[in-house]
């Protein structure tokens with residue numbers, strides 16, 4: 001433990017954010033860098049608890065008290081060694097993880113928790129700046145060929161671990177760039193894309209091959225894949241968006257959030273936006289919120305990313321509506337410490353300007369004579385608890401139309417795309433339509449493994465990395481009969 005009195009002397013501090021009025025004119029990161037001294041002061045607050053709940057709050061089992069101590073001692077090389085032993089990509093989680101570890105920090109019982117996420121980002125950034133992040137190719141190759149399908153955080157983590165175990169790994173990605181939702185989905189103002197390129201350069205130098213623009217199942221058929229590779233790791237994500245099939249859905253001006261967000265990622269990268277991130281041609285060309293009344297349907301993180309992007313486009317107004325009731329401002333009683341708290345969350349995008357409304361249902365999209373969206377018919381709801389099940393009831397007389405020329409559907413994803421590769425491989429699906437696997441191994445073909453959102457359902461980057469690492473361990477065991485890849489400490493606290 002670095003400083004026994006640190007938690008009494010210092011309070012929680014986070015990096016400063018750029019002024020909303022300034023930052024809505026660009027797509028650069030919102031937080032200004034945390035100095036090494038700021039990180040050291042935060043690390044000094046860690047109490048090195050006998051039972052570190054933060055450690056099990058992290059889906060990766062990050063060894064938080066130990067890296068906090070190393071940061072307090074300003075031993076950044078050792079801090080990175082500890083952090084990278086459980087997390088392949090702390091530069092991503094240090095920026096965009098919702099930090100369930102902090103929700104279970106013991107200091108959080110009666111004081112603000114340790115700023116773990118930002119310490120993690122500092123360790124990663126110091127490590128890259130000081131040259132501690134170097135390619136570490138395996139000393140020997142096993143001769144086994146592995147295909148990883150999908151290059152999101154799950155695929156990248158699996159590839160890194162399987163390569164470390166000595167296997168020869170090829171990552172296939174149907175988009176024109178590697179990164180999955182890190183690249184096309186999560187806005188640049190949350191995660192600038194040079195962070196992905198920097199990591200990919202290390203992975204390539206370690207011997208991993210990346211192939212973009214390859215839609216596996218179409219460009220390489222399932223049978224050919226099974227013939228050519230000793231093992232197939234499916235990490236294709238959860239890509240089928242939840243639609244809103246109500247009257248007027250076919251009007252021009254209603255789009256899934258991902259189409260809107262990934263176009264902006266492409267624009268930022270100076271790439272053509274007329275084809276989507278999956279390589280298909282857009283029906284309606286460029287989607288811009290400029291001068292439009294935008295309504296984002298769905299109150300979650302994807303919706304919040306649409307809010308931030310719409311404000312950057314210069315929307316006339318931005319409204320976000322959600323079916324469920326407004327969560328409590330503080331931790332709900334049914335999610336006590338150290339659980340992930342159910343509570344109202346205000347993102348940096350909300351701070352930039354947005355009308356937020358809860359308990360609202362959308363009944364109809366209304367168009368003009370040219371088939372363009374011009375309004376939405378909405379209604380207020382009350383929620384009744386009937387035998388433990390929440391039932392929504394429309395509030396009589398509350399139906400009204402609100403102006404809207406751009407509606408963004410951000411109500412989540414159903415499951416991975418079944419037709420094509422998955423159906424051709426003959427994989428089984430669980431009750432939610434995700435790939436069914438036992439210990440990450442498909443229930444129908446022992447050569448086929450699955451991880452990330454494709455197996456788990458829509459989740460978080462930290463879970464995708466965890467799944468990729470665990471699936472790689474299971475795959476290595478299957479191929480070699482044993483594994484030298486690190487096992488993770490069991491995470492006890494669930495957060496989606």
Ligand SMILES: Cc1cc2nc3c(=O)[nH]c(=O)nc-3n(C[C@H](O)[C@H](O)[C@H](O)COP(=O)(O)OP(=O)(O)OC[C@H]3O[C@@H](n4cnc5c(N)ncnc54)[C@H](O)[C@@H]3O)c2cc1C
Nearest residue numbers: 150152153154174180181216236237452453459460461464
């Ligand atoms: C808008 C948005 C914002 C988010 N923000 C956050 C956040 O701030 N923090 C957080 O923790 N999580 C966030 N998430 C969730 C997080 O991004 C996902 O949980 C995570 O990326 C899942 O990783 P994955 O590797 O399983 O899949 P993905 O990242 O979805 O990657 C799957 C990849 O597989 C490719 N693929 C699929 N099928 C094929 C095929 N047949 N052939 C070749 N390639 C294929 C896809 O093109 C895709 O690139 C966000 C999600 C969205 C949509």
Ligand code: SF4
Nearest residue numbers: 058062093097101117
């Ligand atoms: S990955 Fe997320 S949960 Fe784990 S230590 Fe980092 S911020 Fe916390």
